[in-house]
Amino acid sequence: MRTGKYRLLGTLLLAGALCLTGCGSTESNADVMAADVQQTGLLEDSADSGSGGDSGITPQESGQSSVLPPLSTEAQTIDYKGSVPVDWLTASSDAIYLLSRDQDGGSGILKMKPGEADGEALQVTAPDGMTFSVMTTDEQGNLYVVAEDKDIEETMRDDEVVCPTEHCEVWRVSPSGEVTAKLDISEYVKKEVFSPRMIAVAGNGDIYLSTQVDGTAVLAFNAEGNFLNKISYDYKVYSLRTAMGRGRDGKVYAVLRDSVADDGTSVIVELDGRDGHIGDATSFMLRSDGSFYSNVCPGRDCDLVIFGGEGILGYDLGSANIKWNVPAGKLPFSTEGFYPMAALADGRILFLDSNKLHYVPAAQQ
Numbered sequence: 001m002r003t004g005k006y007r008l009l010g011t012l013l014l015a016g017a018l019c020l021t022g023c024g025s026t027e028s029n030a031d032v033m034a035a036d037v038q039q040t041g042l043l044e045d046s047a048d049s050g051s052g053g054d055s056g057i058t059p060q061e062s063g064q065s066s067v068l069p070p071l072s073t074e075a076q077t078i079d080y081k082g083s084v085p086v087d088w089l090t091a092s093s094d095a096i097y098l099l100s101r102d103q104d105g106g107s108g109i110l111k112m113k114p115g116e117a118d119g120e121a122l123q124v125t126a127p128d129g130m131t132f133s134v135m136t137t138d139e140q141g142n143l144y145v146v147a148e149d150k151d152i153e154e155t156m157r158d159d160e161v162v163c164p165t166e167h168c169e170v171w172r173v174s175p176s177g178e179v180t181a182k183l184d185i186s187e188y189v190k191k192e193v194f195s196p197r198m199i200a201v202a203g204n205g206d207i208y209l210s211t212q213v214d215g216t217a218v219l220a221f222n223a224e225g226n227f228l229n230k231i232s233y234d235y236k237v238y239s240l241r242t243a244m245g246r247g248r249d250g251k252v253y254a255v256l257r258d259s260v261a262d263d264g265t266s267v268i269v270e271l272d273g274r275d276g277h278i279g280d281a282t283s284f285m286l287r288s289d290g291s292f293y294s295n296v297c298p299g300r301d302c303d304l305v306i307f308g309g310e311g312i313l314g315y316d317l318g319s320a321n322i323k324w325n326v327p328a329g330k331l332p333f334s335t336e337g338f339y340p341m342a343a344l345a346d347g348r349i350l351f352l353d354s355n356k357l358h359y360v361p362a363a364q365q
Contacts (some may be wrong), residue, residue, distance in 0.1 A: 203250020220273025
């Protein structure tokens with residue numbers, strides 16, 4: 001009996017030692033972030049530029065609550081009352097961000113709570129001659145915003161009209177409004193046909209940028225801004241517009257229009273920035289009337305929320321089926337056009353429609 005007690009005590013002591021040595025320490029993560037801030041995260045300061053290995057940096061600061069609010073069935077349309085026009089929208093679990101490309105030296109980024117008509121300007125200002133264009137959030141609630149040239153001119157390249165930006169940076173902003181990294185990716189973006197049209201951040205911190213409207217190019221970088229891969233595929237087979245975003249599993253997905261089938265079929269594929277490949281294009285199929293899908297984001301009760309000409313749908317990757325949908329006819333705005341979209345923690349989907357904010361109940365009750 002005494003032997004059994006000692007054996008149990010020894011097991012408990014060993015488990016405690018393993019927990020002390022193996023469990024994650026907030027100090028090590030804080031040191032990594034502090035180093036990132038001190039070096040400003042610029043690409044030219046990175047030691048392993050072009051490396052495809054793990055960056056070793058995972059954004060850790062989180063201003064989000066782990067307790068999700070109840071699902072909401074309240075439909076709302078709120079008139080935006082801010083003094084600057086807004087062009088883009090994204091959200092974390094507890095905050096909404098609006099962006100103005102015409103900032104005139106001001107912040108250009110507003111932070112607000114759901115249901116509010118105006119927000120507080122973050123003390124984040126684009127450099128002279130540049131403007132913020134698109135943005136997203138990561139799983140920790142950090143904001144990622146693209147800064148590019150304010151005036152982009154058309155030029156000819158290999159008998160093709162292109163509109164690239166010569167300067168491009170991705171800024172990471174903490175939930176408290178502090179700029180924790182400025183990643184200079186100009187070297188890679190300026191080679192593309194267009195400046196970034198959509199941004200997504202994977203669960204591991206990798207950054208994905210869609211750089212063409214009707215083309216098929218996605219650039220992948222790690223959390224330090226080191227180039228990983230360019231993901232591209234035959235535009236005669238698939239047409240990737242701007243339907244790209246993170247799923248609930250932390251992976252990045254895109255919705256591709258099947259140009260060969262020419263019957264309105266689209267496919268959902270995983271984008272792997274580490275390998276530079278797309279996933280199986282036959283697993284997740286979407287049938288539509290031919291409308292394009294333009295937005296993808298993680299859902300409250302589904303893996304992907306996808307928006308397009310036919311409305312909003314919640315997609316379950318496990319069953320490869322649509323879990324729910326809100327038809328276009330039930331939306332308070334026309335789906336003909338581009339409307340920045342974000343899924344909120346209460347299950348509603350938020351759209352920016354000029355100077356209106358539409359809250360659409362979507363998640364199943």
